[in-house]
Amino acid sequence: MNEEQRLASQQAINSKSSSANTEKDYSKYFQSTYTAPSLKDAKKRGKEEIQYHKDFNIDEQFMGMGTGRKFLIRTYGCQMNEHDTEVMAGIFLQLGYEPTENVEEANVILMNTCAIRENAENRVFGELGHLKPLKLKNPDLLIGVCGCMSQEEAVVKKILKTYNQVDMIFGTHNIHRLPEILNEAYLSKEMVIEVWSKEGDVIENLPKVRKGNTKAWVNIMYGCDKFCTYCIVPYTRGKERSRLPEDIIQEVRSLASQGYQEITLLGQNVNAYGKDFENRQYRLSHLMDDLRKIDIPRIRFTTSHPRDFDDALIDVLAQKGNLVEHIHLPVQSGSSDMLKIMARKYTRESYLELVRKIRAKMPDVALTTDIIVGFPNETEEQFEETLSLYKEVGFEMAYTYIYSARAGTPAAKMQDNVPLEVKKDRLQRLNAVVNEYCGKALKKYDGEIVEVLVEGESKRNPDVLAGYTRKNKLVNFKAPKEVTGKLAKVKVTEAKTWSLSGELVEVIASEEVKV
Ligand code: 5AD
Ligand code: SF4
Numbered sequence: 297m298n299e300e301q302r303l304a305s306q307q308a309i310n311s312k313s314s315s316a317n318t319e320k321d322y323s324k325y326f327q328s329t330y331t332a333p334s335l336k337d338a339k340k341r342g343k344e345e346i347q348y349h350k351d352f353n354i355d356e357q358f359m360g361m362g363t364g365r366k367f368l369i370r371t372y373g374c375q376m377n378e379h380d381t382e383v384m385a386g387i388f389l390q391l392g393y394e395p396t397e398n399v400e401e402a403n404v405i406l407m408n409t410c411a412i413r414e415n416a417e418n419r420v421f422g423e424l425g426h427l428k429p430l431k432l433k434n435p436d437l438l439i440g441v442c443g444c445m446s447q448e449e450a451v452v453k454k455i456l457k458t459y460n461q462v463d464m465i466f467g468t469h470n471i472h473r474l475p476e477i478l479n480e481a482y483l484s485k486e487m488v489i490e491v492w493s494k495e496g497d498v499i500e501n502l503p504k505v506r507k508g509n510t511k512a513w514v515n516i517m518y519g520c521d522k523f524c525t526y527c528i529v530p531y532t533r534g535k536e537r538s539r540l541p542e543d544i545i546q547e548v549r550s551l552a553s554q555g556y557q558e559i560t561l562l563g564q565n566v567n568a569y570g571k572d573f574e575n576r577q578y579r580l581s582h583l584m585d586d587l588r589k590i591d592i593p594r595i596r597f598t599t600s601h602p603r604d605f606d607d608a609l610i611d612v613l614a615q616k617g618n619l620v621e622h623i624h625l626p627v628q629s630g631s632s633d634m635l636k637i638m639a640r641k642y643t644r645e646s647y648l649e650l651v652r653k654i655r656a657k658m659p660d661v662a663l664t665t666d667i668i669v670g671f672p673n674e675t676e677e678q679f680e681e682t683l684s685l686y687k688e689v690g691f692e693m694a695y696t697y698i699y700s701a702r703a704g705t706p707a708a709k710m711q712d713n714v715p716l717e718v719k720k721d722r723l724q725r726l727n728a729v730v731n732e733y734c735g736k737a738l739k740k741y742d743g744e745i746v747e748v749l750v751e752g753e754s755k756r757n758p759d760v761l762a763g764y765t766r767k768n769k770l771v772n773f774k775a776p777k778e779v780t781g782k783l784a785k786v787k788v789t790e791a792k793t794w795s796l797s798g799e800l801v802e803v804i805a806s807e808e809v810k811v
Contacts, residue, residue: 333447333467335704337493338531341521344496346537346572352501354390358475361482362393365403372420373410375598376533376562377443379504379513380471381408384442386503387474395505399430404438404478409445411528413700417445424459431461438481440464442471446491447532450703456487464488468533469495472502495534500543510751510781511558512551516544516583520564522601524628525639525706526668526699529564538569541583545590552592557749557783559587561597567604581608588617593783594749594766596620599666602627602650603641614657620766621658625651626666630685631678634671637710644685651689662737662767664693669726670719671699672712679722686729692737692767694730698723731793738769738791745787745801746771752780775800 367388371381384406385395396402407423410416424441431437439462445451446465455462464481466473469492480488498518506512519534520527548559561583563569570579580597587595595618602625613619629635632643642650654661667682686694698719701708748771754762760772761779772795773786785801 332489333449333452333491334493335447335449335531338447338534339523340494341535342494342496345574347497348500348540349497350500350543352472352499352503354387354475358391358479360392361475361478362388362391365393366396366401367393367404367406368396368399368402369406369408370423371408372416373408373412373444375513375560376515376564377408377410378507379515379562380443380468382504382506382513383502384408384471384474385505387472389505390503391475391478399427403436404440406440406442409441409443411444411448411451411532411702413697414702415700417451420445421454421459424455424462428459428461438463438478440466440477440481442466442468444468444528444532447493448528448703452489452491460487462487465491467491467493469497472499496537498537498539500539508751509555510749511560512556513560513562514544514547514551515539515563516561516566516580516597517563517569521568522565522603522641523639525637525710526671526702528702528705531704533564536565536568536572538572541570541578541586544583545586548587548590548592548595552590555781556592557781558594558596559592561587561595563597564599565601565604566597566599567601567606567609571604579606579608581606581612584609584612584619588612588615588619590618592618594618594620596622596768598624600625602647605650605654607653610654610657616658620768621660622662622664622767623654624664624666627685627689628666628668629671629674629678630682631674634674634678634682638668638671638707644681648685648688662692663689664768665689665691666695666697667726668697668699669722670714670716672707672710672714674714674722679726683726683729686726686733690737691730691733693734694726696723696726696730735791735793738793738796740791741769741788741796742791743788745785746796746798747804748773748784748786748798750775750779750782750784753777770795771798772796773798773800779803 369381369384371377399405405427407420409420427439431439441455441462446467452465455465464477466477470490473490477488477490517536517538519536520530521536523530551559567580569583600623627647628638628640630644635643669679746765748763748765750761750763752761754760754772761775762770762772764770771786783804785804786798787801788796788798790797
């Protein structure tokens with residue numbers, strides 16, 4: 297944090313809307329502090345050097361703040377948010393709070409929000425509405441909104457105007473300041489708002505309470521500088537900042553020694569890893585090469601951008617070992633014209649060429665993707681190019697979305713002549729192809745023996761265990777509960793559209809795991 301940000305944060309803590317309910321008050325608020333979000337500021341990319349803080353510590357005065365109190369965090373959106381929740385849970389525990397799943401007994405409820413599409417935001421507003429009676433019943437309850445939505449000016453204004461049950465709003469760059477924010481919320485009956493629109497820092501040694509003890513997320517970088525025209529993430533998550541390799545390697549080593557079996561490296565655009573280092577030539581390929589040598593069965597990463605996916609990375613991934621043969625490579629559209637106005641900076645042809653290069657070195661790779669249909673003015677022919685690309689690549693799975701306009705992004709200003717009904721129809725047609733190809737990919741496993749990392753009881757049927765293969769295929773099978781957390785060989789007896797069913801063959805001893 298630089299001095300200006302420190303002052304700004306202090307100011308945010310000190311200045312609160314005096315009465316959050318009136319138009320007059322919140323407009324005054326927005327003029328008077330630096331810490332209300334601004335998408336315009338968030339868009340700027342300066343040359344300031346990234347500061348690495350290795351010394352996260354909770355101030356003595358806040359210790360014990362949570363004694364006798366319980367917290368609950370609702371998480372929306374991507375794995376980055378899930379992981380932020382693990383960090384905030386870690387901070388809550390250090391402060392002395394206990395976790396709870398029950399809203400009725402929670403003393404603090406945080407909504408860790410997602411801004412990627414409008415329906416994600418509507419769910420949060422709906423949930424805030426449901427929490428209002430609880431707040432009226434229990435005025436000491438603190439309700440907070442954090443995550444990507446809090447980085448949007450329009451959201452903060454709407455909360456100030458309509459949701460006065462909210463006590464705190466803080467942004468994605470501020471989660472390490474949770475103790476200060478909570479403290480201020482306790483001291484004040486007004487809404488506390490601390491949202492920085494710019495953050496150039498990386499903070500290490502944050503506490504974490506990880507969900508489960510088999511798989512772990514590890515951030516390798518924060519932010520995104522790609523500015524795809526439809527996407528709000530570069531505004532809500534700030535500029536690209538890579539963690540130092542030594543910090544990542546140390547975290548993965550420590551997770552391996554604690555018995556974790558699988559690591560997912562996280563970043564909005566992991567292929568840009570290391571681009572921001574001033575004095576070293578160290579990129580994702582180097583990192584993967586170093587992590588390959590750590591004794592842990594599986595390492596994966598998400599999410600890739602095709603643009604920066606280089607040959608050196610393909611060469612390292614092709615060595616497999618603990619690097620899994622699954623790549624999630626969002627394509628978004630199969631039409632070069634659409635890709636151009638999405639500012640993806642690759643074409644249909646160059647994407648297909650990348651796939652060809654990956655497959656040449658990794659013939660058994662599983663490719664999955666993200667696709668947006670109904671981008672402004674997408675024609676039937678352009679949509680059909682997406683269908684044909686899907687089939688040509690033979691993706692094994694995809695997350696598919698109808699385009700959702702996000703205020704402040706360039707695409708939101710584009711005129712759109714595609715009716716919603718047409719967009720919905722395209723999504724359905726695409727999903728039919730996705731299902732068909734997913735089923736086909738799974739069919740190949742019928743009768744085969746697969747390696748499964750067992751996560752525990754299946755969500756749908758507690759009588760069976762569930763886990764995932766290296767290529768991220770869900771496998772359900774009968775086995776004693778003790779197999780949970782281990783790698784097992786499972787014989788596939790049935791391939792369904794979305795999952796495999798099978799029988800336990802044997803648990804894999806750890807020394808056998810190396811491929
Ligand atoms: N509308 C619809 N989908 C979007 N995505 C990102 N922004 C939008 C938007 N405005 C999708 C992209 C991305 C995934 C995480 O979400 O497909 O890869
Ligand atoms: Fe959004 Fe991903 Fe594009 Fe970044 S690379 S702007 S996170 S879609």
